[in-house]
Amino acid sequence: xxxxxxxxxxxxxxxxxxxxxxxxxxxxxxxxxxxxxxxxxxxxxxxxxxxxxxxxxxxxxxxxxxxxxxxxxxxxxxxxxxxxxxxxxxxxxxxxxxxxxxxxxxxxxxxxxxxxxxxxxxxxxxxxxxxxxxxxxxxxxxxxxxxxxxxxxxxxxxxxxxxxxxxxxxxxxxxxxxxxxxxxxxxxxxxxxxxxxxxxxxxxxxxxxxxxxxxxxxxxxxxxxxxxxxxxxxxxxxxxxxxxxxxxxxxxxxxxxxxxxxxxxxxxxxxxxxxxxxxxxxxxxxxxxxxxxxx
Numbered sequence: 001x002x003x004x005x006x007x008x009x010x011x012x013x014x015x016x017x018x019x020x021x022x023x024x025x026x027x028x029x030x031x032x033x034x035x036x037x038x039x040x041x042x043x044x045x046x047x048x049x050x051x052x053x054x055x056x057x058x059x060x061x062x063x064x065x066x067x068x069x070x071x072x073x074x075x076x077x078x079x080x081x082x083x084x085x086x087x088x089x090x091x092x093x094x095x096x097x098x099x100x101x102x103x104x105x106x107x108x109x110x111x112x113x114x115x116x117x118x119x120x121x122x123x124x125x126x127x128x129x130x131x132x133x134x135x136x137x138x139x140x141x142x143x144x145x146x147x148x149x150x151x152x153x154x155x156x157x158x159x160x161x162x163x164x165x166x167x168x169x170x171x172x173x174x175x176x177x178x179x180x181x182x183x184x185x186x187x188x189x190x191x192x193x194x195x196x197x198x199x200x201x202x203x204x205x206x207x208x209x210x211x212x213x214x215x216x217x218x219x220x221x222x223x224x225x226x227x228x229x230x231x232x233x234x235x236x237x238x239x240x241x242x243x244x245x246x247x248x249x250x251x252x253x254x255x256x257x258x259x260x261x262x263x264x265x266x267x268x269x270x271x272x273x274x275x276x277x278x279x280x281x282x283x284x285x286x287x288x289x290x291x292x293x294x295x
Contacts, residue, residue, distance in 0.1 A: 029072050033178040034169070036248070038185050040087035043247065045160075046078045049172035059156060063165060079164055084148075086184045089243045090236060092147040093140075094120045098127055108132050110139035111239035113213035118235045131235065137211040137242060144239075144246035161251040169252055179254075181262040188240050189262055192230075193223040196263055201256040203245055211238040 034047035046065075049058055058064055058075050065076040083092075093111060098120075101107040104127070112118060112131035120127050152163035160166035189198070194206060209216050210230075220226035230237060248254050 031174070031177050032074065033180050034173055035180050035182065036185065036252075037182040038244065038247070039085045039183055041085040042080050042082045042088075043084045044078070044080045045166070045252070046076055047169070047173055048074050048076050049167040050174070051167075051172060058167065059165070061156070061165065077167060079160075079166065081162065081164065084162070084247070086240055086243065089144070089147065090239060093143055093239060093243065094127075094129070095122055096143055096147060097129070098122050106130055110136035110143065111211075111242060112235045113211055113238050115213050115215075116235035131213070135208070135212045137208050137238070140211065140239065140242040141207075141246050141250075144243045145250045148246060148251045150250065160253070166252075169254060175258070179258065179260045181260055182264075184240070185244060186262045186264050188237065188244060190264075191223075192220060192226050194262070197259060197261050199256065200245065200248055200254055200258050200260065203241070203248075204256060207238070207241040207245055210241055 032048040034045070037044040051057065058077060063077055063079050065078050067074045067076055094109075097109050097111070098104070098107055107127055107129045108131075109118070109129040110132060112129060114131045114133060114135055117128065117130040120129060148161040149163070150161050152159070152161070154163050154165070156165040158166065158168050189203070189206070190196075192206065192210075194202070209219070214230075217227065217230060220230065233240070248258075248260075249256065
């Protein structure tokens with residue numbers, strides 16, 4: 001397993017997810033789930049697009065994977081967006097705020113809650129950033145959407161963001177199929193008491209609450225460890241949630257009513273980044289997950 005491309009690991013995790021949910025085995029072809037992973041340096045997506053016309057199919061390219069398991073063939077779309085992981089997004093958003101700020105001495109940052117501040121390093125310099133006098137989640141989300149670069153040239157239409165081809169999820173992925181979110185998607189929602197299944201509208205509401213600052217965090221007192229988590233991450237939790245929402249709603253163009261599921265384990269197995277024991281684990285179950293990249 002060591003050395004496999006990140007996206008191949010994510011495809012293997014789809015096999016693990018399907019196995020844990022009971023979708024492996026038998027002659028019936030089960031509905032597939034879309035998988036989104038948010039790491040520190042990159043974010044990945046894998047899903048099976050379906051097309052309304054019988055003659056339509058996924059355009060060939062590096063984004064195409066053929067996955068075979070339980071006697072069925074699945075043509076998947078996959079892509080790893082380098083530079084759009086959560087830590088890289090933080091840097092890009094901080095840089096954008098600094099470059100567009102009227103004052104470079106004390107920079108007002110819309111993605112920081114009121115009353116909170118942060119020192120960040122930009123171009124080798126330490127920059128002191130402070131939250132605005134009033135919560136500004138709309139302005140923060142606008143900045144997050146800006147770094148997604150939705151206006152980039154799209155050589156192979158349609159594109160998701162940054163000029164990267166992707167079939168439109170609203171047109172090629174059934175609204176009844178599950179959407180699973182891994183890694184930082186989980187780490188920024190579950191500690192705050194968000195259930196494993198939630199809508200993107202509920203994510204927006206959570207974002208607005210977090211961005212309102214510590215005075216609005218009293219409702220988290222009843223959630224064990226939530227206030228400590230908020231204190232540890234500090235002012236950047238507001239930024240993180242805004243970027244996650246922008247990525248899903250603006251980048252991938254889900255509507256706010258879309259339900260998603262955020263998980264860390266399925267049937268006792270950790271999903272997301274696949275660990276070194278993944279393949280031995282799969283082999284020991286009596287079924288196989290064969291992945292073939294189409295060139």
